[in-house]
Amino acid sequence: MGSDTSGLTTLVWLTVNVSYRRDWKMCDINGNVYSEVELVHEDGCFSSNISPWSQALVGKCANHSCMEGYKFALKGDGITCKLAYCIGMPNVATALLHEPFGLYRDLGREIVACPDLAPVNFATITAETGKNYQGTITYACNRGYELMSGDLTRQCQDDKAWSGSPPVCEAVVCPDLRIEPINFATITAETGKNYQDTITYACNRGYELKSGDLTRQCQDDKAWSGSPPVCEIVACPDLAPVNFATITAETGKNYQDTITYACNRGYELKSGDLTRQCQDDKAWSGSPPVCEIVACPDLAPVNFATITAETGKNYQGTITYACNRGYELMSGDLTRQCQDDKAWSGSPPVCEAVVCPDLRIEPINFATITDKTGTSYKDKVTYACITNYVLKTGDLTRQCFADKTWSGSPPVCKIVACPDLTPVNFATITAETGKNYQGTITYACNRGYELKSGDLTRQCQDDKAWSGSPPVCEAVVCPDLRIEPINFATITDKTGTSYKDKVTYACITNYVLKTGDLTRQCFADKTWSGSPPVCSKNTEDILTKNSQYHVTVTKKQTNFPKITEYKKKTQSDILEYNRDELRSNCGAVKTEIFGISIHEGVLNNLSGQKRPVLRLVRTDLSTGWSEADLSSGWSNRLSTGLVWGRPVLRTGEGSIVSQIKKTGQSTIYDCEYGFVCGAEKGVDGIKEPKSMFHTRVELEPFWWVNLGQVYKVQKVISTNQMDNYGHRLTKMLLHVGIDTSRMNVCGQFIGPAVNGQVIVIRCNTLPEGQIVKLTSFHTAPEFFHLAEVEVYAV
Structure with a gap:
């Protein structure tokens, strides 16, 4: 705050940081303090019990009060209290309030103020009391600078001008260092001699700094930092x-000095350098020499010689040879040494085979030389006895040994004789001329036996071996x-198929031997005794043999035509006769109708049945014999008794070709x-509950029959298991083929059965x-069984 000579209090604009006290009250208002005096600007006012102001409160704040910690503020045309802006919470004794405040009242008189001063280069303001009248500003030249002209302190005068003149500060200057050059060093960089300028030295190549500084700087006291550098020559380590x-030579260990080496005798430089020089980085040039012992080259193998001792291939190493057994040294050296020029002493040894005496000087009786490789070591001479002679003593082949002698002894040849022959099984000697060279022996196989291999006549050869090979006689x-x-028979016993072996048959149930033999024996001529058995059904009490017709029992009733009318019928026509009509027409005696003899017993077998009928069927003889059908309701016995014909019965639809044939199944x-x-059991002709083929549980079980020859298959009739488990058959596939690898689908059955x-x-x-x-298919593993399978074919 200031005052003028009029004695009026003048509030001057202030910006301060005020220490806040809990009993202070602040406000910001805009308005007139006194109506007669225009308030130019009023940013705030305050009241304090310890106020240094002559007036406690001014402006609109005079008649208002706020709680501690709050200040006045304008709100529209009125005044309100709001929280003071403090650092720290209100009502704390030490809190600080940062707010500008003050009054400025225009009393018609201007305060004197000097203009702003321009900045001074290289100088800093150290003190300043303001720009108003009598205010001062003080400068100081920056470090490294000094006052060259002007004033460091200036004051605002009543004429609004600053006293003195602006200070001029210039950098200090250090002395010139080039006047005193540095030995073994060169100036590499220089920025000048003024404050903070630098000069940089580098020791010459091969020299290094021992003391002082390579870089020096001009300081604010006009002296250079550090001390002059001292460079001395570098030295390499031992x-x-x-x-x-x-x-072999050495000039020292300082820069550019050299040292020279030489490898010892028998050694050579493998790596490194034999001459090295001390360099400016205190390191020796190159790398240390590495001298290694010289090595002679590998020696080529020596023919017919073996190395017996070897100390190595390096300098002064030796290698020693020995000629192999049967060889001797002819030239060269058996011991050689590696020399310092990397060459082996002496020359390679030459070993040659020893030589035995020439055997041709002493010829051998009854023998000739057939092969001769020479007379040197391991050479051989081979003899052969002349024709009809063989070796008795000595050796036919002799070899030259290492001691220059021949192996073995001279051969002695005598006439040839073959060894005794061992007896031949199932054969007899029929002629023999002797065991000497070209003698023969002749055999014959016994009755019922034949030659399988070998020779029946053998001759003694000049190699003392019999020609050919021993005869082998085996049963036919x-x-x-x-x-x-x-058909309708099974083999009950069989010893084999060789000479004197037997095979025994038995007719199946309800069949008897008609012709042929049930026991047959293999003869010496490879034929079986007798003839094949022919089994036929026992029908003597029902029909006569050689019948050309078939009788079927049915329930159908028809009028019985006269026999003469039947004779007029053509082939394949059918006549049916009621039982009573047959009895009345045929009587009790045997009556023949087209070759069929009707016995009274046949009619008697029909007793108890309601009007059965005998059906007489004649078929085309070119297609064979007809088949017997049994209508439902009649017993197997009656059906079997009425069926007569050949073992394989034929109809217009083909023949049953599967009975008593070779069969097989999956398990x-x-x-x-x-x-x-x-x-x-699938083809035995028996349809009974306990007779069937039966596999194990499988996913796709199968059964097959080999018909014995190729047929054209017309149909297959299968009878399911008769008393239980028939439902197991749900789907069945029929295949026909030449063999098991070439089969085609014929048809199928979809059940369940x-x-x-x-x-x-x-x-x-x-x-x-x-x-x-036949293959049974299931979604899960199941048994497969059928009581009977009948294959019809032509």
Whole structure:
């Protein structure tokens, strides 16, 4: 605050940091303090119990008060209290308030103020009391600068001008260092001699700084920093001794001095340098020499010689040879040494084979020389006895040994004789001229035996061996009868197919031997005794033999025409006769109708049945014999009794070609409780509950029959298991083929089947084949069993 001569209090604009006291009150207002005096600017006012002001409160604040920690502020035309802006919370004794305040009242008189001063280069203001009248400003030249002219202190005068003149500060200058040059050093950089300028030295090549400073700077006291550099010549370190080398020359260890080495005798430089020089980086040029012992080259192998001792290939190393057994030294050296010029002493040894005496000087009786490689070591001479002579003593081949002698002894030859021959099984000697050279012996195989290999006549050869090989006589073999199975018969015993072996047959149930033999023996001429058995069904009490017709029992009733009318019928026509009509027409005596003899017993067998009928069927003789059908409701016995014909019955739809043929199945099931479950049961003609083929549980079990020859298959009739588990058959596929690798699908059955169901699968394309295969398909593993399978074919 200031005052003028009028004695009026003048509030001057102030900007201060005020220490806040808890009992201070602040406000910011704009308005008139006194209406008669215009308030130019009023930013604030305050009241304090310890106020240094003559007036406690001015302006609009005079009649208002706020709580401690709050200040006045204008709000529209009125005044309100708001929180003071403090550092720290209000009501704290030590809190600081940072707010400008003050009054400025225009009383019509201007305060004197000097203009702003321009900045002074290289100088700093150190004190300043203001720019108003009598205010002062004080400068100081910056470090490294000094006052060259002007004033460092200036004062505001009442004429609004500053006293004195602006100070001029210039950098201080250090003395010139080039007047005193530095030995073995060169100035590499220089910025001047003024304050903070630098001068930089570098020791000459091969020299290094021992003391002083290579860089010096001009200081504010006009003196150079540090001290003058002192450069001295560099020195390299002592070198370690070099193995197998000697120093031959040395000039010292300082810069550009040299040291020279030489490898010792027998050694050579492998790496490094034999001459080294001390460099400016205190390191020796190159690298230490490495002297290694010289090594002679590998020696070529020496023929017919072996190394017996060797100390190495290096300098003074030796290698010693010895000629191999049977060889001797002819020239050269057996011991050689490696020399300092990397060459081996002497010359390579030359070993040559020893030589035995020439055997041709002493000829051998009854022998000639057949081969001779020479008379040197390991050479051989080979003799051969002349024709009809063999070696008795001595050696036919002799070899030259290392001691210059021949192996063995001279050969002695005598006439040839062959050894005794061992007896020949199942053969007899029929002629013999002796065991000497060209003698012969002749054999003959015994009855029922034949020559399988070897020779029946052998001759003594000049090599004392019999010509050919011993004869081997083996029993003759008859054809295998199993290839052609016998219809309605099975083989019950078989010892083999060789000479005197036997095969025994038995007719199956309800069949008897008609012709041929049930036991047959293999003869010496490879034929079987007798003839194949022919088994036929025992029908003597029902029909006469050689019948050309077939009788079928049916339930159909028709009028019985006269026999003469039947005779007028053509081939393939059918006549049916009621039982009573047959009895009345035929009577009790045997009556023949077109070759069929009707016995009274036949009619009696029909007793108890309701009007059965005998059906007489004649078929075209060119297509064979007809088949017997049994209508439902009649017993197997009656059906079997009425069927007569050849073992393979034929109809217009073909023949049953599968009975008693070779069969097989995917797995074998061991039946129990009286069941018979072999694969052959599928074609044995028996349709009974306990007779069937039966596999194990499988996903796709199968059964097959070999028909024995290729047929055109027409249909396959299968009879399902008769009393239980018939439902197991759900889907069945029929294949026909030449063999198991070439099969085609003929047809299929989609079930499920029931017990005893007769399943007919027809082959409309008449596929040709010898193998018929049935496969049961399931979604899960299951058994496969059928009571009977009948294959019809032409």
